[in-house]
Amino acid sequence: MKNFMKKPLRKKVVIVLAHLFLAVLAIFWLIPILWVVLTSFKGTLGSYSATFFPTSYSLQNYKLLFTDFSAFNFPQMLLNTLIIAVANCLISTFIVISVAYSLSRMRFKGRKKLMNAAMIVHLFPGFMSMIAVYYIIKLFGWTGGSMLRVAMICIYAGGAGCGYHIAKGFFDTISYSLDEAARIDGATRFQVLRHIIMPLSKPIIVYTLLTSFAGPFKDFMLAKVLCGAYSDYYTVAVGMYKMLEQEYITKWYGSFAAAAVIISIPIAILFFCTQKYYAEGVSGAVKG
Amino acid sequence: MKGKRKGTPLVWLSAIIWGFGCIAHKQIIKGMLFLLGEFFILRFLLTSGVNNLKLLITLGEREQQKIWNEALCVYEYIDGDRSLVILLYGIITIAVIGFGIILMKKSVKSAYEVEQLKQNSKKIPGFREDVAQLFDNNLHLTLLSFPVAGVVIFTILPLIFMMCMAFTNYSTIDQKLVLFDWVGLDNFKTILSLGNTLGQTFWSVLSWTLVWALLATCSNYILGMLLALLINWKEVYAKKFWRFCFVLTVAVPHFVTLLIVKQMLQPEGAVNILLRNLGIIEMTESLPFFTDTLWARVTVILINIWVGVPYTLLQITGILQNIPSELYDAAKVDGAGPFKTFTKITLPYMLFVTTPYLITTFTGNVNNFNVIFLTSGGAPRTIGATAGETDLLVTWLYKLTIDNEYYNTGAVIGIATFISLAIVSLITFNLSKSMRDEEGFR
Numbered sequence: 001m002k003n004f005m006k007k008p009l010r011k012k013v014v015i016v017l018a019h020l021f022l023a024v025l026a027i028f029w030l031i032p033i034l035w036v037v038l039t040s041f042k043g044t045l046g047s048y049s050a051t052f053f054p055t056s057y058s059l060q061n062y063k064l065l066f067t068d069f070s071a072f073n074f075p076q077m078l079l080n081t082l083i084i085a086v087a088n089c090l091i092s093t094f095i096v097i098s099v100a101y102s103l104s105r106m107r108f109k110g111r112k113k114l115m116n117a118a119m120i121v122h123l124f125p126g127f128m129s130m131i132a133v134y135y136i137i138k139l140f141g142w143t144g145g146s147m148l149r150v151a152m153i154c155i156y157a158g159g160a161g162c163g164y165h166i167a168k169g170f171f172d173t174i175s176y177s178l179d180e181a182a183r184i185d186g187a188t189r190f191q192v193l194r195h196i197i198m199p200l201s202k203p204i205i206v207y208t209l210l211t212s213f214a215g216p217f218k219d220f221m222l223a224k225v226l227c228g229a230y231s232d233y234y235t236v237a238v239g240m241y242k243m244l245e246q247e248y249i250t251k252w253y254g255s256f257a258a259a260a261v262i263i264s265i266p267i268a269i270l271f272f273c274t275q276k277y278y279a280e281g282v283s284g285a286v287k288g
Numbered sequence: 289m290k291g292k293r294k295g296t297p298l299v300w301l302s303a304i305i306w307g308f309g310c311i312a313h314k315q316i317i318k319g320m321l322f323l324l325g326e327f328f329i330l331r332f333l334l335t336s337g338v339n340n341l342k343l344l345i346t347l348g349e350r351e352q353q354k355i356w357n358e359a360l361c362v363y364e365y366i367d368g369d370r371s372l373v374i375l376l377y378g379i380i381t382i383a384v385i386g387f388g389i390i391l392m393k394k395s396v397k398s399a400y401e402v403e404q405l406k407q408n409s410k411k412i413p414g415f416r417e418d419v420a421q422l423f424d425n426n427l428h429l430t431l432l433s434f435p436v437a438g439v440v441i442f443t444i445l446p447l448i449f450m451m452c453m454a455f456t457n458y459s460t461i462d463q464k465l466v467l468f469d470w471v472g473l474d475n476f477k478t479i480l481s482l483g484n485t486l487g488q489t490f491w492s493v494l495s496w497t498l499v500w501a502l503l504a505t506c507s508n509y510i511l512g513m514l515l516a517l518l519i520n521w522k523e524v525y526a527k528k529f530w531r532f533c534f535v536l537t538v539a540v541p542h543f544v545t546l547l548i549v550k551q552m553l554q555p556e557g558a559v560n561i562l563l564r565n566l567g568i569i570e571m572t573e574s575l576p577f578f579t580d581t582l583w584a585r586v587t588v589i590l591i592n593i594w595v596g597v598p599y600t601l602l603q604i605t606g607i608l609q610n611i612p613s614e615l616y617d618a619a620k621v622d623g624a625g626p627f628k629t630f631t632k633i634t635l636p637y638m639l640f641v642t643t644p645y646l647i648t649t650f651t652g653n654v655n656n657f658n659v660i661f662l663t664s665g666g667a668p669r670t671i672g673a674t675a676g677e678t679d680l681l682v683t684w685l686y687k688l689t690i691d692n693e694y695y696n697t698g699a700v701i702g703i704a705t706f707i708s709l710a711i712v713s714l715i716t717f718n719l720s721k722s723m724r725d726e727e728g729f730r
Contacts, residue, residue: 015523022518026533029594033536035558036548047551052562095438098431106428114436121439123709124447125655125682128702131689132446139372158442161435190423190430220543221657225690237543241662244547253551260544268539275535275602 040257047253061254065262071248072239073231074259080149081235085216087153092160092212097205100167101193105179118162130155130225137226148233152226156215166278170204171197207277214270217263236263302399303392309399313406317415322395329388337381344378347371347456347469371458371468379449383440454699460692468696475700486697489675489684494704496585497680501653504592509646511593512600513638517630519601520608531605534598542595546662549591553577553663578664581677588678592659607641608634647716651709657682681705 004012035053042049043056065074103111137143137151174197182192198205216223220237227233234242240259243252302309307322348369357364405412413421422430454475458468481487519530537545552558555574563569577587611634619629660666660683666676674692675684681701689698 011523018518018521018524022524022530025515026530029534029537029598032545032548032552032594033540035552036544047554048556049558050561051565052558095435099435102428102431108428114432118439120710121443121447123651123713124706125657125685125702127655127657127682127685128450128699129443129446131685131698132450133442135372136376136446136449139370139376154438155442158438161439162443188420188424189427193427214541218541218543220662225686237541240544240547244551256547260540260548264540264544267541268536271539 036257036260040254040261042254042257045254046250061258062262064252064255065258072234072243072252072255074236074239074255076232077234077236077239080233081216081237084149084152084156084235085213088156088216089209089213091153091157092215093205093208095157095160096164096167096208096212097201099161099164100171101197103164104168104171105176105193105197106189118164121162126159127221127225129159130222134225143228144230144232148226148230152216152222152235155222155226156212156219160212167204167208170201174200203277207274210270210274210277214267214274217267296403299396299399299403302395306392306395309395309402313402313412315398315402315412315415315418318398318418322391322398325391326388326395329384329391332384333381333388336377337384340374340377340381343369343374344381348374348467351467368467370466371456375452375456376449379445379452383445450699451703452699453695454703456696458695459697460694465693471696475696479697479700479704485673490701490704493675493679493681493684494708496678497654497705498708500585500589500680501650501656503589504596504653504656505646505650507589507593508596508600508649509642512597513604515597516601516604516608517634520605531601534601536598537595538598538602542658543662545595546591546658549594550663553587555579578667581668584664584668584678588660588664591663592653592656595659603645604638604642607638610641611637643716647713650712650716654680654705654709655682656680657686661686 004015007015038053038057040061041057041059042054042061043058044054049055065072069076102108103115133151133155137147140147142148142151178196178200179192182196183189187195216235217237219235220241223235223238224241227235227238231239231242236259240256240263242248243256243259298309298312305323306326307319310316310319310322312319348371350368352368353366354363355366402412455470455472456468457464457471457474459465478484478486479490482491515534518524519527524530554560554577559577560569560574563575564571564573569575576583578584615633615637616629619633624632657680660678660680664676664678666679666683666687668678669676674687674694679687681704685698685701685705688694688701
């Protein structure tokens with residue numbers, strides 16, 4: 001602040017204006033979030049309200065989510081998503097780390113071809129293969145069964161092999177002389193990976209674990225295509241989308257906001273954790 | 289293949305009896321594994337594979353039949369062919385054949401290699417050593433086989449399956465939902481011509497998709513960069529606080545924020561209520577956020593800015609802090625003003641570093657299902673019977689397949705999306721390459 005006082009008047013005005021501008025923008029960005037938090041505590045039913053922010057507050061929207069299972073079984077949805085998220089995060093991390101390590105540390109025939117293929121696959125609407133899997137599931141009559149869950153995990157994790165870029169970038173920063181030293185001492189490639197690279201890669205492994213865990217909580221498209229009308233297998237995203245449909249909106253509007261708050265808090269925390277690990281990962285492990 | 293040109297009859301035989309070369313040189317287990325692979329693949333081909341391929345040509349012709357059973361006095365149904373099943377099994381068979389060819393090549397190659405070792409009188413590795421190599425110099429085979437299998441089975445094969453439908457008449461049009469046929473390029477002709485509703489819808493949706501992707505990418509990029517520059521400005525206090533405010537919207541799951549914004553922008557939603565209470569619009573009036581074409585299009589772009597700018601901010605902040613400060617010092621010495629510094633140093637540097645990021649954002653926006661589907665849902669629905677004014681190719685693809693069961697048209701749209709993306713990516717990539725050579729930031 002001492003510096004600020006010393007500046008010429010014109011500069012002071014510009015600085016104050018810049019801060020005001022940022023404040024206005026920040027309000028624009030934060031208002032919807034504030035709105036949904038307040039709406040989740042709304043005391044009245046229905047989507048219509050005569051004021052921007054609710055006038056009376058209660059906890060009934062949250063209570064409804066965990067007690068009324070007539071239309072939506074919210075705990076079940078949470079459990080569904082959690083099962084898929086845990087399985088996906090374990091398999092995906094294994095896949096991503098394997099692919100990234102191979103592409104970063106090993107030189108073999110077809111390496112470039114694999115990377116190009118991954119890029120080309122990425123240009124197709126991801127959704128096309130989802131629809132195809134949906135047909136296949138429908139074809140075999142698996143739509144109502146637990147195969148649905150298996151299919152979702154398989155598609156989330158199966159596609160993980162193409163998302164190796166960040167982890168590969170991390171492995172690229174680890175000095176190759178570490179590998180060479182270990183190889184001279186007689187370590188096999190696998191031992192190098194297991195005892196030298198893995199301990200150095202904690203930030204990127206945690207990053208991959210966290211992001212792939214959050215994936216199913218954030219994804220809407222695949223779950224919507226696959227679950228269709230089978231409410232037993234709804235993930236949170238599909239369930240929340242349903243709550244806003246014509247027939248449910250009056251009763252569940254406030255609960256939608258409540259569900260949004262419940263889901264967003266852990267995911268936001270996870271996100272800020274990943275940012276920390278991401279920063280650590282990008283800045284590299286052992287340089288030199 | 290090298291093996292075939294120089295190899296002895298033993299190598300040749302390995303193409304017919306897989307693993308023969310290995311067994312002959314005492315690599316018994318490896319050879320037996322090859323042979324076992326051949327056995328299973330051949331058994332599959334002979335029992336059902338050949339039949340699958342034969343059916344694939346016509347995609348099935350028998351319809352379901354109703355036969356009167358005299359004894360039981362009921363109609364009995366005899367199952368007809370189901371073209372979709374035939375198509376699926378056909379593709380699986382082709383995939384198995386492809387896998388078989390790879391295995392055969394491997395068999396010939398390893399026979400050739402073992403021959404070479406023998407000729408140079410080197411030691412021939414046993415099975416144990418081969419396995420050990422899988423964890424050493426061949427570690428990539430071990431690590432990559434599972435992920436590659438995953439991508440092939442759950443992404444590439446379904447993609448091919450879907451793409452094949454583009455060449456059939458699998459659709460509710462003419463009730464071709466059980467039995468359908470190959471129709472060649474007819475669907476592409478329908479879609480590309482302007483003479484029918486589907487074609488007109490396609491061109492209108494395609495042009496909006498490209499306009500949307502361009503506007504969405506540029507607006508996010510420019511505004512995100514300006515915001516990042518402003519927060520990065522050395523006179524701004526509490527940088528971390530400002531960043532937190534914006535990044536909070538990225539932290540909340542996308543679909544949640546989008547559904548919230550959609551609710552707020554409804555005719556009786558919070559924003560209209562607020563505007564009414566503030567006296568900006570009449571008490572009975574609502575702004576047509578999703579009901580008027582132009583309004584809806586501007587609204588979705590604004591929503592995308594709201595969702596996307598913080599994300600760009602996150603990406604760009606890191607890059608901005610990495611610009612070598614010598615560049616700025618040199619500019620200062622030469623007497624360049626802040627505007628000139630921006631256009632001559634910051635902007636070219638950013639463009640140089642972020643071109644790949646721009647391409648992925650563009651691709652992401654063309655395939656941006658969530659922002660459209662969860663907010664406007666494609667509304668207002670005025671063009672054609674299947675698409676709305678804000679529908680992108682992907683959301684139209686969704687509606688065509690899931691809601692309308694025009695499976696073949698949907699597949700054509702998917703391929704069209706891929707082609708347009710591939711063209712745009714190729715052009716940008718080449719342009720950025722030439723730009724790279726000229727600027728030479730390294």
